[in-house]
Amino acid sequence: MSTNVIPSPREISTKPRRSDKVFRGIVTGGGLSSLVILGLITVFLAFRGFEVLREEGIGFITKAEWAITTDDAGNVAESQFGIAAMLVGTILCSLVAVVIALPISVFSALFLNFYAPQWLKKVLVTVIDLMAAFPSILFGVWGFLVLMPSVEYWAKLINKYLGWIPLFEVKPYFVTRSPFVAGVVLAIMIIPIITSVSREIFAQAPLDRIQAAFALGATRWAMIKAVVIPHGRSGVIGGAMLGLGRAMGETVAVYTVLNIVFQINWHVLLGAGGNVASLIIAKFGEASPYEIKALMAAGLVLFLLTLLVNALANLIVKTTGKSGR
Numbered sequence: 001m002s003t004n005v006i007p008s009p010r011e012i013s014t015k016p017r018r019s020d021k022v023f024r025g026i027v028t029g030g031g032l033s034s035l036v037i038l039g040l041i042t043v044f045l046a047f048r049g050f051e052v053l054r055e056e057g058i059g060f061i062t063k064a065e066w067a068i069t070t071d072d073a074g075n076v077a078e079s080q081f082g083i084a085a086m087l088v089g090t091i092l093c094s095l096v097a098v099v100i101a102l103p104i105s106v107f108s109a110l111f112l113n114f115y116a117p118q119w120l121k122k123v124l125v126t127v128i129d130l131m132a133a134f135p136s137i138l139f140g141v142w143g144f145l146v147l148m149p150s151v152e153y154w155a156k157l158i159n160k161y162l163g164w165i166p167l168f169e170v171k172p173y174f175v176t177r178s179p180f181v182a183g184v185v186l187a188i189m190i191i192p193i194i195t196s197v198s199r200e201i202f203a204q205a206p207l208d209r210i211q212a213a214f215a216l217g218a219t220r221w222a223m224i225k226a227v228v229i230p231h232g233r234s235g236v237i238g239g240a241m242l243g244l245g246r247a248m249g250e251t252v253a254v255y256t257v258l259n260i261v262f263q264i265n266w267h268v269l270l271g272a273g274g275n276v277a278s279l280i281i282a283k284f285g286e287a288s289p290y291e292i293k294a295l296m297a298a299g300l301v302l303f304l305l306t307l308l309v310n311a312l313a314n315l316i317v318k319t320t321g322k323s324g325r
Contacts, residue, residue, distance in 0.1 A: 051293055052295075052297045056082070060297060065080040081294040087276065092268060092273065098187075105191050105195040128195055149189075151181045171270075174271045174272070175269050185245040189253060190243035193242060197238065248306055249306055254275050255278035
């Protein structure tokens with residue numbers, strides 16, 4: 001005669017297992033290592049550029065001159081370092097890139113999620129991911145050899161019909177290698193980034209609301225305007241700010257297609273200006289030790305500006321995310 005053996009009750013515990021502890025430690029270490037690396041970069045740039053920042057003061061950001069004079073012994077006799085023109089060029093090129101790339105990316109993401117056949121969606125998603133991984137030098141060379149003549153023609157058309165707007169005024173008439181050309185190249189570079197982020201956000205739109213919109217007789221576009229876009233608005237803004245940060249820090253592509261002129265230029269179509277990253281790559285090879293310190297100070301300003309943009313992106317996402325739910 002067999003008897004039923006009652007198993008002993010399991011002990012319920014909230015104590016994490018060893019594998020959970022290991023995984024948590026790895027993830028925490030990876031996150032902290034990123035903060036440590038960013039902190040070390042900031043300290044290094046501040047240490048190398050402190051002497052120039054102390055000598056130039058606020059003029060390092062407000063002045064547009066960049067000149068250094070040395071004596072026969074190689075000592076610095078006189079120096080003037082200011083990155084105002086490069087900062088203006090950085091902001092101008094990046095804004096042009098975002099203005100061009102944002103609508104294209106949003107409509108591309110909507111097409112991939114709600115209009116494209118499944119086989120075409122797989123192909124296009126693969127192509128977009130590959131474009132995001134392209135080296136920037138390829139975009140720069142392609143922009144210089146292939147894209148620049150067409151973009152210069154577009155710039156002339158914009159100046160012809162919209163030249164009465166100060167932003168599109170060109171005096172003297174020189175549109176070659178302008179911030180507009182650099183902005184178009186940067187836009188092509190950041191379109192894959194914004195498209196990928198927007199596509200992922202739009203794909204997470206609540207299915208019950210989508211079905212409810214269709215049940216009420218909404219067309220596909222009406223459903224997108226009523227449900228998908230409000231839900232993904234904060235994600236799109238975050239993706240746009242991420243692309244803006246990428247555009248602000250781009251070096252080789254901008255250096256290839258943009259003239260570096262130490263002149264504050266707010267005119268998009270005028271071929272003058274530059275950006276901070278292209279300034280560093282242009283001057284670093286032949287710079288004296290003191291000028292290298294000035295370039296490190298310029299890198300610190302660009303680094304802090306990028307951090308400020310990312311912080312602003314987080315603030316905008318948190319602010320708009322509540323209204324988009």
